[in-house]
Amino acid sequence: MLRNAFSLSVLAVRFAYSAVTALLFFSLTLGLSPSLVVPAYAQHHADLAPAEIDQLRDTALDPDQRLKLYLRFARTRLAALDQLRTDPKITTADRPTQIHDHLQDFLNLYDELDDNIDMYVDRKEDIRKPLKAIIEADVEFQTKLKAFQDALQAAKEDPKPYEFVLSNLQDTLTSAADDHRKLMAEQEEAAKHAKKHRQQKQ
Structure with missing residues (x-):
């Protein structure tokens, strides 16, 4: 009886895993955020424009x-964020809230980038080429956000509406940058082993 129950549990777990994998691949193929399909993989999803969704769908199988x-989308959002800081059409009272929303949008997009990295890693894809660009972008984003924070402090506007999300974003970038460098080292090592294995088979 216990053996039958255990077997059924194993089958249930395998079925659930297969379903999750299928849903993730389906979302990738359609250019959707994995978080829209499987919330366990991400707590946020980016607010993507229709044109951005189309571009992602067209590159679904090209890491x-x-x-x-x-x-590119992240850089666009950072540029909009910096423009927001100096836009004369936005009142001093409204600016902090809009800064919060733009920072959250960038954070959600960055989280979705990491979701896609995880997905490609799970599929055993070689993503060393884009990962190199991501590692360089991590430094760029950290530098720009620090400059943005310094400019906000100099303006002496109320930081309370956005200070938490800004701190969260900076922590996320720091942690992710470290993860990306470790992943690059792992992928480089895996590529060396694969090359050695191919040579031994020749």
Whole structure:
């Protein structure tokens, strides 16, 4: 009886895992955020424009192009964030709230970038080429956010509406940058082993 129950449990786990994998691949193929399909993989999803969704869908099976698209979208959002800081059309009272929303949008996009990295790693993809660009972008994003924070402090506007999300974003970038470097080292090591294995078979 216990053996039958255990077997059924194993089958249930395998079925659930297969379903999750299928849903993730389906979301990747359609250019959707994995978090829209499987919340366990991500707590946030980016607010993507229709044109951005189309571009992601067109590169669903190309890790290099797809991940670099996320970097391009991230740079666009950082540029909009910096413009927001000096936009004379936005009142001093409204600016902190809008800064919060733009920071959260960038954070959600960056989280989605990491979701896609995890997905490609799970599929045993070689993503060393886009990963190099991501590691460089990590430094760029950290530098720009620090400059942005310094400019906000100099303006002496109320930071309370956005200070938590800004701190969270900076911590996320720091942690992710470390993870990306470790992943690059792992992928380089895996590539060396694969090359050695191919040579031994020849």
